[in-house]
Structures are given as structure tokens and as C-alpha cells.
Amino acid sequence: MAGVENSGIQADDDLVYRRICSLLEPLNQKGVKLTRDVDLVADLEVDSVSVLDIVMDIEDYYDISIPVNTISETKTIGQLVDAIHAIKGQQG
Amino acid sequence: MSLFDKFEKNAVLYNSLSAIGKNPFAVVMEEVLGPTRAKIKGRETVLAGTHNYLGQTFEKSAIEAAKAALDREGTGTTGSRFANGTFSGHKKLERDIADFLGLKHCVVFSTGYTANLGAIAGLINPAEDVVLVDADCHACIYDGCALAGAETIRFRHNDPESLDKRLGRLDPKFKGKLVCIEGMYSMYGDIAPVKEFVEVAHRHGAYLLVDEAHSFGVYGKTGKGVSEAEGVMDEIDFYTGTFSKALAAIGGFVASNHPQAEYLRFSSRPYQFTASPSPATIASAGAALKNIKEHPEIAAKLWANANRLHAALTQYGLKLASKPAPVISVLLPTKEDAFAAWNFLLENGVYVNMAIPPGTPGKESLLRLAVSSAHTNEDIDRLVAAYGALAEAFPSAKVTAAAS
Numbered sequence: 092m093a094g095v096e097n098s099g100i101q102a103d104d105d106l107v108y109r110r111i112c113s114l115l116e117p118l119n120q121k122g123v124k125l126t127r128d129v130d131l132v133a134d135l136e137v138d139s140v141s142v143l144d145i146v147m148d149i150e151d152y153y154d155i156s157i158p159v160n161t162i163s164e165t166k167t168i169g170q171l172v173d174a175i176h177a178i179k180g181q182q183g
Numbered sequence: 184m185s186l187f188d189k190f191e192k193n194a195v196l197y198n199s200l201s202a203i204g205k206n207p208f209a210v211v212m213e214e215v216l217g218p219t220r221a222k223i224k225g226r227e228t229v230l231a232g233t234h235n236y237l238g239q240t241f242e243k244s245a246i247e248a249a250k251a252a253l254d255r256e257g258t259g260t261t262g263s264r265f266a267n268g269t270f271s272g273h274k275k276l277e278r279d280i281a282d283f284l285g286l287k288h289c290v291v292f293s294t295g296y297t298a299n300l301g302a303i304a305g306l307i308n309p310a311e312d313v314v315l316v317d318a319d320c321h322a323c324i325y326d327g328c329a330l331a332g333a334e335t336i337r338f339r340h341n342d343p344e345s346l347d348k349r350l351g352r353l354d355p356k357f358k359g360k361l362v363c364i365e366g367m368y369s370m371y372g373d374i375a376p377v378k379e380f381v382e383v384a385h386r387h388g389a390y391l392l393v394d395e396a397h398s399f400g401v402y403g404k405t406g407k408g409v410s411e412a413e414g415v416m417d418e419i420d421f422y423t424g425t426f427s428k429a430l431a432a433i434g435g436f437v438a439s440n441h442p443q444a445e446y447l448r449f450s451s452r453p454y455q456f457t458a459s460p461s462p463a464t465i466a467s468a469g470a471a472l473k474n475i476k477e478h479p480e481i482a483a484k485l486w487a488n489a490n491r492l493h494a495a496l497t498q499y500g501l502k503l504a505s506k507p508a509p510v511i512s513v514l515l516p517t518k519e520d521a522f523a524a525w526n527f528l529l530e531n532g533v534y535v536n537m538a539i540p541p542g543t544p545g546k547e548s549l550l551r552l553a554v555s556s557a558h559t560n561e562d563i564d565r566l567v568a569a570y571g572a573l574a575e576a577f578p579s580a581k582v583t584a585a586a587s
Contacts, residue, residue, distance in 0.1 A: 138540060138541035139541060140540070140541035141540075141541065143318070143337055144318070146337075147318065147337060147338075147339060150349075151345075151348070154348070154352065155352070156336050156349050156352055156353070157336075158334045158335055158336055159316075159325075159328070159335040159336065159337055160333075160334060160335055182352060182354075
């Protein structure tokens with residue numbers, strides 16, 4: 092599993108990652124170590140609606156809109172970070 | 184075997200609950216004894232987890248109308264509305280619903296679920312339109328978005344400002360914008376600020392669809408729903424509803440003042456590719472509609488029952504999800520508590536619905552009591568007694584539990 096420190100992503104992306112991790116932490120019942128490769132449903136056992144709720148916090152923080160369809164295509168924390176980063180690039 | 188692997192986790196829970204006869208998702212009504220009573224596990228039980236809000240399941244005129252339709256037109260239409268499944272009864276019911284709501288057009292579907300699927304997927308072109316959906320909307324609205332293949336954006340529940348922000352930052356590439364909300368939400372029994380949503384949606388050039396499945400016949404001065412109570416029946420764009428709650432049949436509809444709503448008949452797959460409601464179903468729905476229109480005291484009785492139950496449960500200190508409504512939900516912190524509390528009520532002769540995340544709006548589980556106008560004083564006495572015992576046995580269900 093590649094941690095954020097060696098994933099080669101930009102500083103701004105890093106902030107998105109950290110924000111998502113801080114939102115996921117209260118739901119991380121099993122104390123899984125959060126990395127970009129962690130699967131939200133399989134590893135963290137976070138349900139789909141909780142992921143949508145986290146995304147809503149991200150949307151309001153960055154003033155962007157992230158379609159439900161985009162979220163349902165992401166499985167790992169890294170994919171979610173990348174999707175948000177892409178949308179920030181378009182809308183921000 | 185990999186096809187079935189996905190079932191494994193839930194199957195363990197489902198089978199273990201079934202094995203001990205305590206599965207809330209495998210209840211059988213062994214014998215129906217009336218609008219609010221049935222035999223479950225051999226015991227006569229008060230039903231407080233149905234959607235029989237106006238107690239129409241045994242309305243005499245509806246049963247007679249259904250029997251006459253069976254004799255006259257047979258058991259089924261054997262075809263879709265789009266082909267051979269439209270009888271004169273379907274057209275008459277569409278006119279009756281439109282008249283009741285004071286809207287110009289109505290299209291009848293086979294269920295409430297397909298009405299929402301059909302409205303959204305029929306209206307939306309995924310190449311150029313977008314749907315904005317309240318976070319707590321029912322699965323059929325989300326499924327409608329999925330069927331449409333539409334870009335779907337979720338806004339915070341009952342929060343017009345959250346919608347305003349999301350409409351404000353939409354890419355100008357989108358041509359059509361559809362906002363979906365509900366009148367009364369079925370899990371907590373909370374109602375939408377429809378008037379504010381109308382203002383926000385229309386200011387941004389978006390259309391507003393209000394699903395009044397749970398509020399039709401129940402809210403508003405003449406039972407038209409929350410949109411009527413909010414004084415905006417003429418301003419909403421699409422009104423969707425069901426026959427399976429206040430009208431105690433099965434079927435659904437989309438009503439609108441936009442003449443183009445009629446075009447759903449040839450643009451909506453859930454209208455075209457499923458069989459239409461049977462003649463008996465249409466007849467009983469029509470008779471129930473006539474009955475509730477002529478007898479506003481039925482809805483008044485429902486509200487009296489809801490107020491009485493809400494007051495009693497509040498007095499017990501139970502943690503309730505919202506103010507008095509036809510749905511009164513008690514919040515519980517964990518699934519385990521919910522399973523145990525649900526079984527406790529059933530053993531005390533009361534059936535309610537149990538809901539657990541992610542099927543609930545928050546992180547809590549809930550016991551959902553749905554009130555009926557047909558609940559007798561004796562039914563309500565039994566409900567109140569059972570919830571009183573619940574409050575004793577389950578301190579986690581009480582308001583004070585949250586503070587500790």
C-alpha cells in the first residue's frame with residue numbers, strides 16, 4: 092500500500108487527501124491505517140450513503156459539485172481524492 | 184460461485200435472524216384480520232408499520248368497486264399502458280386524480296416506484312440535463328436518476344440554501360435542470376419546505392418535482408399534500424404519488440400543469456414496458472379517492488391519532504425523529520438495539536417497521552410507527568402500553584440516553 096508521502100501528488104491534492112481522511116476517521120471502526128489504496132467499502136466497511144455524506148462536506152468546503160455518478164465509480168480513498176482533484180480543476 | 188459471493192455478509196445476518204425467528208425483513212402476515220390487525224407468528228398483532236394512513240384497505244365502496252371491475256373486465260389487462268393495457272377505467276382515474284389535485288394532466292403508472300422512475304428517466308436527456316436530489320430522497324428517485332443515466336447532484340436534506348449553492352455553480356452546459364424532493368419523508372416523518380424550494384428552483388430556471396407518496400391525502404386542507412399545505416400547488420412542476428398508501432391499492436402517477444407531461448407516455452420506459460394496473464386495482468383506487476375526498480374527517484382522525492401517539496411517546500421520554508406526523512420514529516443508537524427493540528414490540532403484540540443505516544437518514548437506527556386513521560382507541564391503548572414498556576426496557580431509546 093502506497094502512503095500519501097510517496098504517492099507523488101501535489102500539495103493541494105495532499106490537503107484533499109488529509110481532509111477526506113479526517114472525515115473518514117470517525118467511521119474507521121476497525122482502526123485501519125488510512126492510505127490511498129484503502130477500499131472504502133471492502134476495507135473500511137463504510138456504506139455508500141456515508142461516502143456521499145462525506146463528499147457533501149467536501150463539496151461545501153471547496154465550493155464544488157461532485158456528481159453522485161462520479162462517486163459511485165470510485166472505490167479507494169486515492170480514487171476519490173483524484174476525482175475531487177479533477178473536479179476542482181474544472182470548477183475551481 | 185463468485186456470482187453469489189456478494190450476498191455472503193448479509194446472508195449470515197439474515198439467516199441467523201431467521202433461524203431464531205427474529206428477522207424484521209421476513210415477516211409474514213399469516214392472516215389479515217382488518218385494516219390494523221393481522222396474525223403474525225400465530226399472535227393477533229396491532230399493525231403500526233403499514234402505510235394504511237387513511238385506513239382504506241377495507242373500505243366497503245372500494246371493495247365493491249373492485250369486485251364489479253373484476254366481473255366486468257376480468258383479472259388483468261395483460262399489457263402495458265402503451266399498448267393494450269389502457270382501459271376506460273385508467274383514463275377516468277387519471278382525470279379524477281388531476282381534478283382532485285387541481286392539476287391539468289395525470290399519467291398513471293403501475294406502481295409509485297415506476298412513476299418516479301418514469302418521470303425522471305422520461306424527462307431527462309443524460310447528454311444535456313442534470314438532476315439535483317435531496318440527500319434523503321427515496322431509493323426510487325435515485326434509481327430514476329440511474330435509469331436516466333443523468334448527472335446527479337445531491338444537496339443537503341431539506342436545505343434550500345444547499346440547493347441554491349449547487350444550482351449556482353452548475354456548468355452552463357446543462358440545458359434542463361430537474362430538482363427532486365419529497366413532501367413528507369418516510370423515515371423520520373419530516374416535511375419539506377416546498378415553498379422555499381419552488382423559489383430557489385425557479386430562480387435558477389430549474390423544474391421542481393415533489394414526490395408526495397406519503398403526504399397525498401394526508402397533508403393540506405383538502406388532502407393534496409405538503410405542496411397544498413405550503414400554498415404552492417400551482418407552482419410545482421411535477422407531482423408524483425402512489426395508490427399504495429392513502430388509497431390502499433397499488434399503482435402510481437405523475438401529475439402536472441405542463442401539457443408536455445402527457446409525452447411521458449411515449450418517452451418513459453417504466454410506462455411502456457410493464458403491465459398496467461389491473462381493473463380491480465384501478466377501481467378500488469378510484470373508489471378510495473372518492474371516499475377520502477367526500478370524508479375529510481378520515482384525515483382528521485389520522486391526525487388526532489398521530490397527535491395522541493406522539494404526545495404519549497414524548498411523555499415516555501423516547502427520542503423521536505420529528506414533530507407529530509403520520510410517521511413517528513424512535514431513534515436508537517445501534518442496529519443491535521433496533522433489532523432487540525423491534526422484537527420486543529412484536530412480542531408485545533405490536534408490529535412497526537425497523538430501519539437501519541444506510542437506509543436511514545442519520546447514523547442511528549429507527550423504529551418507525553406509521554399511524555392509521557383506522558387505529559381504534561383500543562389499538563392506540565395497546566401501542567401506548569407497548570411503547571411504555573419499551574421505554575422501560577430500552578434506556579438507549581430515550582432522550583436522556585444521548586446526554587449520558
